[in-house]
Amino acid sequence: MIIFRKIGLLKKHLSGLRSQGKIGFVPTMGALHAGHLQLIGISKKENLYTLCSIFVNPTQFNDPQDFQKYPITIESDIAKLEKQGCDILFFPSAEEIYPNGPAGGKHYELGHLEQILEGKFRPGHFQGVCQVVDILLDITEPDRLYLGQKDYQQCMVIRKMIGLTGRSTTLRICDTVREADGLAMSSRNMRLSSEQRQAAPAIFHVLMEAGKGLKKGSLLQLQEQALDQLEKAGFRTDYFEFANAENLEIINEWDGTQPLVALAAAFLGEVRLIDNMVLNNGVSIN
Numbered sequence: 001m002i003i004f005r006k007i008g009l010l011k012k013h014l015s016g017l018r019s020q021g022k023i024g025f026v027p028t029m030g031a032l033h034a035g036h037l038q039l040i041g042i043s044k045k046e047n048l049y050t051l052c053s054i055f056v057n058p059t060q061f062n063d064p065q066d067f068q069k070y071p072i073t074i075e076s077d078i079a080k081l082e083k084q085g086c087d088i089l090f091f092p093s094a095e096e097i098y099p100n101g102p103a104g105g106k107h108y109e110l111g112h113l114e115q116i117l118e119g120k121f122r123p124g125h126f127q128g129v130c131q132v133v134d135i136l137l138d139i140t141e142p143d144r145l146y147l148g149q150k151d152y153q154q155c156m157v158i159r160k161m162i163g164l165t166g167r168s169t170t171l172r173i174c175d176t177v178r179e180a181d182g183l184a185m186s187s188r189n190m191r192l193s194s195e196q197r198q199a200a201p202a203i204f205h206v207l208m209e210a211g212k213g214l215k216k217g218s219l220l221q222l223q224e225q226a227l228d229q230l231e232k233a234g235f236r237t238d239y240f241e242f243a244n245a246e247n248l249e250i251i252n253e254w255d256g257t258q259p260l261v262a263l264a265a266a267f268l269g270e271v272r273l274i275d276n277m278v279l280n281n282g283v284s285i286n
């Protein structure tokens, strides 16, 4: 694997590869786990070259504490990428990505996507995500971009940003990778105490339960049950909502046919976990 820290050198290298075949890109903030490695694996199958970036982007953290505490594990990340057969790692400094400082970046018209769910609880977060991914796509110009479904709203937001900026990159959204007990893989999991780690899969079970209880009509009772179960499991919940899986409009009254996703964000102690589940895969339920 070749590691680049400078934009100019990376661009030069990529321009030599482009004529040979497709380039797949997996942007990350490091602290790599099996979920990231799955994205690398899928990209390797679908492209001639796979490029990964590791950059802990300051502009997407609305909570400075969260930024400070974000795990940095670059040496083991490099070893994992090597083992997974990643071809190129881009590991830039903050000055390289934001030569004029992180403030005052481009603004993206994300509409309701940044007002709801994560957008409501983490103001400015998605503008920061769009800024950095837009910059990274400008630098790398990949054929395909790989994101994990665990960050469902982020996938929708980046899809919107790609549309707004008129890019030709294809977005590939890949299934969430879970631990054996159902907990979605996340870099934040390593901050859980052993007690919290035991409680954490409840978020997955609550999503499953919501799927089982799904009926045409009001979803409010299912939502209340889910909030109740999360509280009993020791979570402090930011939200548990149902939304249209295609456009992420919040749905309280379900017509039995709309594609539905349930999304949750909740704290265990200081650690905020998010998860989601597509409930009906477009199948009608009465």
Ligand code: PAF
Pocket (backbone or CB within 6 Å): 027, 028, 029, 055, 057, 060, 129, 132, 133, 151, 154
């Ligand atoms: O999902 C992440 O790790 C980040 O939000 C991303 C897409 C790498 C942008 O910083």
